[in-house]
Each structure stands twice: as C-alpha cells, then as structure tokens.
Amino acid sequence: MRIFRFESIDSTSDYLKNKKDIENYDLAIAEIQTKGRGRRGNNWFSSKGMALFSFALKAEKNISIEEYSKLPLVTGISVLRGIRRIEELDLKFKWTNDIYLDDKKLSGILVEKVDDFFIIGIGINVNNKELGLAEETAISLTNKTKNSYIIEDIIFTVIDEFKKYYKRFCDGEWEYILDEINSKNYLKGKTVDIVSINGTAAGIVNEIAQDGRLEVEVSGIKQLFNIGEVHISRMKNETE
Incomplete structure (x- = not known):
C-alpha cells in the first residue's frame, strides 16, 4: 500500500x-x-x-x-x-x-x-x-x-x-x-417519501434486497428501488 x-x-x-x-x-x-x-x-x-x-x-x-x-x-x-x-x-x-x-x-x-x-x-x-x-x-x-x-x-x-x-x-x-x-439498517421501519419519475409516494422501508436495492412497501405493495431511481426526502418512525 x-x-x-x-x-x-x-x-x-x-x-x-x-x-x-x-x-x-x-x-x-x-x-x-x-x-x-x-x-x-x-x-x-x-x-x-x-x-x-x-x-x-x-x-x-x-x-x-x-x-x-x-x-x-x-x-x-x-x-x-x-x-x-x-x-x-x-x-x-x-x-x-x-x-x-x-x-x-x-x-x-x-x-x-x-x-x-x-x-x-x-x-x-x-x-x-x-x-x-x-x-x-x-x-x-x-x-x-x-x-x-x-x-x-x-x-x-x-x-x-x-x-x-x-x-x-x-x-x-x-x-x-x-x-x-x-x-444495522437505519431506514428499516421508517416511513419515507419516495420521489421517482412516477411522482411522490409514502412508503415503509423493509430491508435491503439481495441485489442491493431498497425494498419499500408502498400502498401495501412491496417494491424495489435503485438508488438512481429514488430520492428519500423525508424519514420518520412508523409509530410517529
């Protein structure tokens, strides 16, 4: 080195x-x-x-x-x-x-x-x-x-x-x-605003998937997002 x-x-x-x-x-x-x-x-x-x-x-x-x-x-x-x-x-x-x-x-x-x-x-x-x-x-x-x-x-x-x-x-x-x-997933269980090409939606973060994408439950449906596809603009605990 x-x-x-x-x-x-x-x-x-x-x-x-x-x-x-x-x-x-x-x-x-x-x-x-x-x-x-x-x-x-x-x-x-x-x-x-x-x-x-x-x-x-x-x-x-x-x-x-x-x-x-x-x-x-x-x-x-x-x-x-x-x-x-x-x-x-x-x-x-x-x-x-x-x-x-x-x-x-x-x-x-x-x-x-x-x-x-x-x-x-x-x-x-x-x-x-x-x-x-x-x-x-x-x-x-x-x-x-x-x-x-x-x-x-x-x-x-x-x-x-x-x-x-x-x-x-x-x-x-x-x-x-x-x-x-x-x-050690900081986002797990947090509600986030996801800003994508389809608009803004609130979802609850589940975990990081095998392929490295973020799994988020949006309107009851689990979706996977690449880092280039989303911008996390808000975070709060689900219980807040």
Whole structure:
C-alpha cells in the first residue's frame, strides 16, 4: 500500500482518479479537502479533525459490474465495523452510503469507477467539533464521546475491515454480509417519501434486497428501488 498524505487538497478521490500509475490500495489522506463531494455531486463540508481519505481498488475480472454495484454497501459495513473497533457505539447504516449515530450523519461514502479501478472515498467526522451548516444533521465522534482520536488509526482500521469484507464478498459470502447490513439498517421501519419519475409516494422501508436495492412497501405493495431511481426526502418512525 502506497500512502499519499496532504495537508490540503481539492479531493483525495480526484487525486487518485487522475494518477497515471495507480496501484491497488493506493491511499490518499488529507487534513482538509476544498472540493470534497458526496453522491449526486453534493458538497461534503470539510473541517480539520475529520478522517478524509480515498483508496483505489482494482476490479476483479471474474466479478460483474452488476455485482460491483453492491460495493458501496460492502464499504458501508466495513466503515461501521471499523469505527466500532475504536469506539463501541450504536452505529447504523443508511442505504446506500452513510453511517448514522444518534440519528445524525457520522460518515459518508462515495464509490466511483475509473477504468479498471474503483475509487472509494470516505469521510468520517472524528475530532471536528465544528460541523458547519450540517450542525443539526451531523455528528462527530468527539461530539458524542468527548474523547480525542488518532485519525490515521481509524483510517487504517477501516481499511483493514474493508479488506476482510471484500475478501468475503469475492468468496461468495454476500448473503451473510447483507444480513449484517440489514441488522444495522437505519431506514428499516421508517416511513419515507419516495420521489421517482412516477411522482411522490409514502412508503415503509423493509430491508435491503439481495441485489442491493431498497425494498419499500408502498400502498401495501412491496417494491424495489435503485438508488438512481429514488430520492428519500423525508424519514420518520412508523409509530410517529
């Protein structure tokens, strides 16, 4: 593993995407990102004290691109387990790419494909107390526990967990990994507004299906949704 460290960079993911001699598990770490982003191109607020990193993963030729659509989910459970090795917290996984703590976002994940590589970008709120405009919807480990952490310990622990889960994924253990993910499913049982090409409808989330899609019960009928087909605009507990 080659490690590239930066005090400040526009994006660790873009750095790896533009690297000509990229190698498997190349790792870029930054203290600050000036153009960090999440899914759909949303900006990821960056402040000092976060774990901001991306790593390269060479695609296996015997695994289809359809199977690789599950990679954000594999990454998500890896991040969750990695953080829990550092601090025993009640973390949840929000389909398809966020880790939640106390109903607030702790971590975000972005997986992008470039030629024969996937670039996996991860941001974790660690020691940062300032969360910018996301104050009401985000949380950091320090805000929760009042402890301070060695950021690179968290990064390397997460990558260690990813390697374990990725090996299991390649070995055909997706069904067991998915069971773990669903046991931490933040959306399960919540009523959500689903915005699709057919309009807006309210539904109750059941679980993440075998193919990685989200199973939602809409008007008594279970339906499966891809991440590109829906936008979850509201969440509340079914009992509320």
